[in-house]
Amino acid sequence: MKNIQKVLLPLNGTSNAEAALATALLFARQFGGHIAGLHVRADSRDVAPLAGEGLSGAMVEDMMSAAEREGSRRALAVREIFGQFTAANGVKVTDMIPPFSGNPVGSASASLVTMTGREHEVVTYRARLSDVTVVPHPDSGEEISSSETLHAILFDSGRPVVIAPRRVPATAGRRICIAWNGTSESTAALHHILPWAAEAEAVRILYSGDYQRRGPEARDAADYLTIHGIHADLVEFGDPDETVGASLLAACHDFGADMLAMGAYSHSRLRQLILGGVTRHVLENAEIPVLMSR
Template sequence: MNPIRKILMPLAGAPTAEAALGTALLVGTRFEAHLEVVHVRADNREVAPLAGEGLSGAMVEEMMTAAETEARSRSAAVRALFDRFTTQHKVPVVAPRGTMDEAVPAGAAIADGTTGATASFGVVVGREHELVAQLARLADLTVVSHPATGDEVSSSEALHAVLFDSGSPVMIAPKRTPSAIGRRVALAWNGTAESAASVRNMMPWLAGAEAVSVLHSPDYQRRGPTYDGLLAYLALHDLRPEPIAFAARDRDVGAGLLAAARDWGADLIGMGAYSHSRLRQLILGGVTRHVLEHADLPVVMSR
């Protein structure tokens, strides 16, 4: 049985959405997985309480109608993107989440008789961060679009909800679709529970990688096992990763980590997220935030 069988992909109208679709398809093709693409549309009934006092019923009704029209237009644009992408890449589109009879079997045959990824599209109504986190609890991996700006990193409720409330790993796609994922896998290790969760979640990737490295640094290490302990642990799984030491760049550990991954030729990074609190990282900066903002290759983060 493939360890990654279901990939959740929340899709909005972000400029990096198509690159995220391409990234998710690469993963889906590798693991013969199903891509469950979901667009979350806001519940416009929540507009009325936010309108405040002093507005007539007619004005509130007009606001709700305008919000509904905008939401439908956005949903149509996202669906058009999905249809264009799946047609261009010849991805079989199947029924969205439903009964067991609709589930996609492992190694499902596609139109040309080979096996590969399948995809579905659905629209749900509600609060994006709540619904995405709930859906991610029954996904092996969630792929999200790359935050376009630093402000989006701090304000992306959906991204942080998946990290903190789903119990599942999340892949942050790069701004451009990569040519390959998982041939050269870099593990960022600092001895924390979060990095240990990352190692376990990365096992499906490590098993099929051509090369694996462990990125470590005294500037990054926290209380817990050192990289030597990780190497011994991975040896029990018949893995012999290359240890790579790195140092902070301009006092920025995240910059040093990404530079080491690039220099080694990694096409995927696995790491723990927010071993310091999210609030501290948002205010003072931190490794997780730097990687979220600046990574130009796929990153799988775990909590």
């Protein structure tokens, strides 16, 4: 079974960073992999086009200087929390991503690089050559569903993304739920969860008539996992008094799941932003790591 060797971890600040670092470390240790920490500093020159007319050159310079100072402060804060976490957990820190980690299962290495640019572009490009990207839970005072970097990875990297929970998880990937609705998005999630499912203690496929779209049924998904030597039981979820998203998370809780895999945005993102939806509810309410794919 293909395993996980490169775990990309974008860090843009300290909000929820510890839980994201812990989630990435659980994955890296499970497969003897490497955590590729990445901090993207905004280019202070990008402030100028936003300044608009009516501002003097001196005012624009002041704005750029302020942006530069803020960028330096954030970069220092990220390096401090990264250094503290790796030291406290005995993680070997390297200057760069090794060509092959060679870490024995149960151990991990890590590196941290700082780049300048537009975060959603830089992270997405790096994600394309990573096995999985772990992002901190994006609830730092903003609407989760509008996180530009998270959606850029989902829609434009071709790789899975794991949204870390707000709190440090004790385990991840031992008891896995897979949300199935027959779409290409849920199929991508099924493929991407295989390395974890192959080593999990228990795997459950969750399905619902209200969630199912045109495509293979849950039984077909279970048969596919069987071909890979993975046994998964099937459970239909649903509660007439709850939304699909709430029912899905309740079913995960009943199973004692410590990880959920699901497709993201089977409906258009705009529709989900306006009307709500399963993806949006899970993003905003999940208390376990959630692997999402498109």
